[in-house]
Amino acid sequence: MNPQDLKLIVQDKYGRIAQKGGSCCGETGCCEGDVDYSVFNDDYSGQEGYNKEADLGLGCGLPTEYAGIKDGDHVLDLGSGAGNDCFVARTQAGDNGKVTGLDFTDEMIHKANENLKKTGFRNIEFVKGDIEEMPLPDASFDVVISNCVLNLVPDKQKAFSEIFRVLKPMGHFSISDVVIKGKLPEG
Template sequence: DLGLGCGLPTQFAQIKPGNTVIDLGSGAGNDCFVARAATGVSGKVIGIDFTPAMIEKARANAEKLGFNNVEFRQGDIEQMPVTANVADVVVSNCVLNLVPNKDGVFKEIFRVLKPGGHFSISDVVLVGNLPEALRKDAEMYAGCVSGAIQKDVYLELIRVNGFENITIQKEKPIIIPDDILLNYLTPQEIATFKNGTTGIFSITVFAQKQEQTAGCCAPGCC
């Protein structure tokens, strides 16, 4: 109802035919099926979701569509049920902001990506400090806001985990209607909130795992 969808990371994911793609928080499989259209029959798509009911639903959808190269695995994206260096591309749509240990997720993304692989993730981030009542309310949590962290902290987590070529592919503010804000803030506080530097944004971020380089064998260099 609040229009808090993050975006469609597969639109920016630069998926190529034959790629292996992992979708974090795959739900009923929608983004996996979009990724499968890009990777084709020669590629593979793996969806990971924490909820067994969603895995069951996604598998049923894949069976209806006849996609035998789209697979769904139940598990925690902080400890992915995937071996290292298998994915060309990782995507995720408005999931990481709900995970407490975001640093752990980025470490796992780095682990499962092949050297030279990349991710494109849509998520919700904050700029400035939200009023506490707005952050803590359960309605906002359902809308993926209260689990969000500061944008600069989010990007720094990506950098310190070894990723390169970090790029914001898309960014847009999330506008909360006044009738919702009035549940938490006075009219004066709403005016201050709107005129200040504080904001809620959906972003799509790209980053790459460094390619392996050949060992040095020139005389005298080692």
């Protein structure tokens, strides 16, 4: 499968999830096979800044827990979805910080902005864009986070080059994702 086709499949699937309001596993035609993806999802409910409406059950960890986000940091969340990690990161970055969520799915950007309207926060923004070609300036983020998204990016080298490009000198990233050692069987 070529990379553009893969991106279109991801956009379609996550667009339907955003419209539905959560993971559609268990429904015919959404998740492939009989895989239960909820096994990867961590519980955010105890995290300061948690926004239940922004939690679509799509993450596989708590990158904000290990990101070392400080008051005043400018944070970028790759594949921000409905904004779950952005709202937690904003609590850590405080009023002096800024959080930018990047997603390439229109429906997710819309859902995130709807969730943002309910918070009253003025230092979060959601931007539409591709992780392999971020529409963001060089050296503009103290911290980059990502939650179970980079496994979906076809060109990992481009993605990590872009992460490096947008990080400020001495910036850092915290990624939670699924990784496999070896090869998956075709089935």
